[in-house]
Amino acid sequence: MAIRGIVAISTVLLFLLTVNHGEAIWLTIPATGGTKCVSEEIQSHVVVMADYYVVDEQNPGNTPAVSAKVTSPYGNDLHHQDNVTHGQFAFTTQETGNYLACFSVDSSHPLANPLTLGIDWKTGIAAKDWDSVAKKEKIEASYIYITSPRSDVYYIVMYVYCFLQGVELQLTRLEGLVQAIRENIDYIKNREGEMREVSEATNARVAWFSIMSLGVCLSAAGAQIWYLKRYFHKKKLI
Numbered sequence: 001m002a003i004r005g006i007v008a009i010s011t012v013l014l015f016l017l018t019v020n021h022g023e024a025i026w027l028t029i030p031a032t033g034g035t036k037c038v039s040e041e042i043q044s045h046v047v048v049m050a051d052y053y054v055v056d057e058q059n060p061g062n063t064p065a066v067s068a069k070v071t072s073p074y075g076n077d078l079h080h081q082d083n084v085t086h087g088q089f090a091f092t093t094q095e096t097g098n099y100l101a102c103f104s105v106d107s108s109h110p111l112a113n114p115l116t117l118g119i120d121w122k123t124g125i126a127a128k129d130w131d132s133v134a135k136k137e138k139i140e141a142s143y144i145y146i147t148s149p150r151s152d153v154y155y156i157v158m159y160v161y162c163f164l165q166g167v168e169l170q171l172t173r174l175e176g177l178v179q180a181i182r183e184n185i186d187y188i189k190n191r192e193g194e195m196r197e198v199s200e201a202t203n204a205r206v207a208w209f210s211i212m213s214l215g216v217c218l219s220a221a222g223a224q225i226w227y228l229k230r231y232f233h234k235k236k237l238i
Helices: 001-018 128-134 152-234
Strands: 025-029 034-042 047-055 066-069 075-086 085-093 097-105 114-125
Touching: 025 034, 025 097, 034 114, 047 097, 066 085, 075 085, 097 114
Parallel strands: none
Antiparallel strands: 025 114, 034 097, 047 085, 047 114, 066 075, 066 097
């Protein structure tokens, strides 16, 4: 019973470690047509992958088509497809900024029902191919099925071996995640430094502008006093 308990616990833990959690973005385009967009601010040199697909539960045999377009912060086209019901795109960002993905339906051909579009958007560590990493590092998170009779110790060793390999793969993922977080923190620090420099430079310029404005005002006041005194002396009023 103790051996079965150990095996069961190892199996559950391995399952929890190897499950991938994902979240899709859902957009609803009106039946009259139009455009819906999704955007994300991404740093440079980051891998971006996405799958998009049209969902029509009421008429699955005749799914409406959409036009997809992805642009960079500078307006460059990274992906453009017309009249598609599903597709995917992948690219590595070249500049930091807001990347925009827009999906549209021609308003000249109204639909019977609103259109639902699903997007599975992945960036950075989430877009990494962990199967290739596991093969490269010779990590296999799989079970070993034993058909021949073995001792209880052998069963425990095999299951623990599989469990530890699954843990190794997850630790590799966590290492990549920590590296991504560290890079993001470094990016935030750099941005903070740039913003602080801009703020200090702006404050210095405002201070000099204020001093110059005060000097101009004092000069104008002095010139007015001099002119009035000269005018009154000339008119022999004082």
